[in-house]
Amino acid sequence: GENVEQHPSTLSVQEGDSAVIKCTYSDSASNYFPWYKQELGKGPQLIIDIRSNVGEKKDQRIAVTLNKTAKHFSLHITETQPEDSAVYFCAASPNQAGTALIFGKGTTLSVSS
Amino acid sequence: DGGITQSPKYLFRKEGQNVTLSCEQNLNHDAMYWYRQDPGQGLRLIYYSQIVNDFQKGDIAEGYSVSREKKESFPLTVTSAQKNPTAFYLCASSIKGEQYFGPGTRLTVT
Numbered sequence: 001g002e003n004v005e006q007h008p009s010t011l012s013v014q015e016g017d018s019a020v021i022k023c024t025y026s027d028s029a030s031n032y033f034p035w036y037k038q039e040l041g042k043g044p045q046l047i048i049d050i051r052s053n054v055g056e057k058k059d060q061r062i063a064v065t066l067n068k069t070a071k072h073f074s075l076h077i078t079e080t081q082p083e084d085s086a087v088y089f090c091a092a093s094p095n096q097a098g099t100a101l102i103f104g105k106g107t108t109l110s111v112s113s
Numbered sequence: 114d115g116g117i118t119q120s121p122k123y124l125f126r127k128e129g130q131n132v133t134l135s136c137e138q139n140l141n142h143d144a145m146y147w148y149r150q151d152p153g154q155g156l157r158l159i160y161y162s163q164i165v166n167d168f169q170k171g172d173i174a175e176g177y178s179v180s181r182e183k184k185e186s187f188p189l190t191v192t193s194a195q196k197n198p199t200a201f202y203l204c205a206s207s208i209k210g211e212q213y214f215g216p217g218t219r220l221t222v223t
Binding site: 006042043045046089100106 | 117119146154155156158161171203205210211212213214215216217219
């Protein structure tokens with residue numbers, strides 16, 4: 001079955017710096033890769049996703065890149081702000097209807113002002 | 114106002130009691146999921162359902178049960194057989210692979 005590894009587990013940056021979180025997956029059949037942001041005591045929020053027919057996707061300060069050959073994908077946050085502080089999860093899925101996502105263990109991002 | 118609702122937000126139970134967590138969605142999504150989250154851990158899949166009246170076990174189904182009698186509802190029962198039930202429980206629903214989460218229920222069993 002699918003296995004998703006996420007690094008680093010914690011990341012501290014200064015406001016305005018960039019942050020990068022990396023994930024690797026094991027199942028070459030996976031073709032959908034979402035990223036979630038979870039604030040303390042709340043449910044995860046889908047912030048960006050990428051499908052395997054695309055190499056990069058950007059939404060304002062957030063971008064995701066996918067390397068299918070190497071089976072890894074990354075989340076890039078530019079111009080970080082204190083409100084970006086949260087736990088970020090990557091996930092992978094074969095994207096068949098109703099198939100459950102396999103999640104990484106999360107990265108705690110702290111942005112200090 | 115569409116979304117996924119979970120109730121209650123906080124739930125306290127005595128050891129040995131069964132407890133049912135509610136999850137409702139008005140997004141018309143076919144698939145629904147239950148995850149468990151422990152401090153510093155990722156999300157672990159308990160059960161999921163792709164259609165009404167059908168559901169499958171996830172990675173940690175022991176001590177839990179579910180039902181899917183309506184498309185909108187996917188309640189989770191934490192039974193007395195679950196050895197470590199204290200956790201944060203998250204419900205989700207999905208369409209075309211995109212999964213959306215509810216606000217969660219924090220269950221404390223003493």
